[in-house]
Amino acid sequence: MSLILKLLLATSVFLLMSCSNKEPKISQIKEVGLDQQMIEAYKEGLELLDIGQGGMAARKFNEAEILYPQSIWAPRASLMSAYSYYYFDSYNDAIQEIDRYLKKYPSHQNKDYAFYLKSICYYNQISDEKKDLGPILEAKKNFEYVIKNYSESEFALDAEYKLELINEILASKEMYIARFYMKKEKWIPSINRFKKVVKDHDKSIYVEEALFRLVEIHYRIGLEDEAKKYAHLLGYNYQSSQWYENSYQIFNRKYKKKKIIKKNKNKSILEKIKSLL
Numbered sequence: 049m050s051l052i053l054k055l056l057l058a059t060s061v062f063l064l065m066s067c068s069n070k071e072p073k074i075s076q077i078k079e080v081g082l083d084q085q086m087i088e089a090y091k092e093g094l095e096l097l098d099i100g101q102g103g104m105a106a107r108k109f110n111e112a113e114i115l116y117p118q119s120i121w122a123p124r125a126s127l128m129s130a131y132s133y134y135y136f137d138s139y140n141d142a143i144q145e146i147d148r149y150l151k152k153y154p155s156h157q158n159k160d161y162a163f164y165l166k167s168i169c170y171y172n173q174i175s176d177e178k179k180d181l182g183p184i185l186e187a188k189k190n191f192e193y194v195i196k197n198y199s200e201s202e203f204a205l206d207a208e209y210k211l212e213l214i215n216e217i218l219a220s221k222e223m224y225i226a227r228f229y230m231k232k233e234k235w236i237p238s239i240n241r242f243k244k245v246v247k248d249h250d251k252s253i254y255v256e257e258a259l260f261r262l263v264e265i266h267y268r269i270g271l272e273d274e275a276k277k278y279a280h281l282l283g284y285n286y287q288s289s290q291w292y293e294n295s296y297q298i299f300n301r302k303y304k305k306k307k308i309i310k311k312n313k314n315k316s317i318l319e320k321i322k323s324l325l
Contacts, residue, residue, distance in 0.1 A: 086116035102136030123153040139169040164203035167191045188214045219249035235269055260291040267298050
């Protein structure tokens with residue numbers, strides 16, 4: 049459990065205990081009764097969350113919100129419900145709860161965390177760069193929203209870091225498709241995909257190979273001037289790169305490449321990235 053959530057839970061318990069010790073006023077018996085029920089439901093939600101009952105905890109937080117919707121605890125209960133689903137990997141339920149929270153409490157102070165949590169829910173659903181783009185693009189969109197609208201928040205820095213990883217995944221996906229077209233000798237769509245990597249993901253680890261492939265394909269289809277253009281671009285930016293050395297062999301078949309140790313290429317980019325975390 050993150051430090052932020054631990055502090056939030058500790059503060060919640062302290063404030064709830066403080067509220068429960070207040071003496072009720074005779075003229076507000078009904079309201080105090082609802083207040084007490086809300087406090088009890090919220091405390092039960094915290095206890096269920098602590099013992100690993102995510103779904104039941106989420107429902108208890110929803111119950112606390114319904115019991116006293118005018119309370120300052122109502123939007124917090126809604127957000128805690130979303131967190132309960134997220135913490136136990138029920139990402140779609142968490143996203144639905146966050147969307148409901150954002151619609152119902154548009155001015156609440158914890159909106160920055162809500163958008164960040166929504167981003168993380170999508171981010172954690174990225175399983176393979178070769179599969180569905182949906183979670184990747186949704187995570188990217190929401191992280192960008194956090195950075196743009198809450199740049200001073202404590203969540204912006206992590207959003208920037210994860211956005212860099214997402215861009216690597218998107219570049220990897222473009223490379224996967226480009227290589228597929230290249231293997232099928234579908235040169236135009238392959239060229240377009242490699243160009244997209246160079247243009248949109250120029251800071252990714254794939255840009256050097258993308259430039260080399262553009263040299264290789266253009267030379268192969270007889271567009272030698274275009275091949276030289278990309279070779280010069282590769283050399284200007286990545287002169288010490290192995291991919292630049294590979295380009296020598298395209299124009300000079302007698303050129304002998306240096307021996308390099310092959311790395312394991314079976315791992316997906318997502319596995320490689322997650323191993324760094």
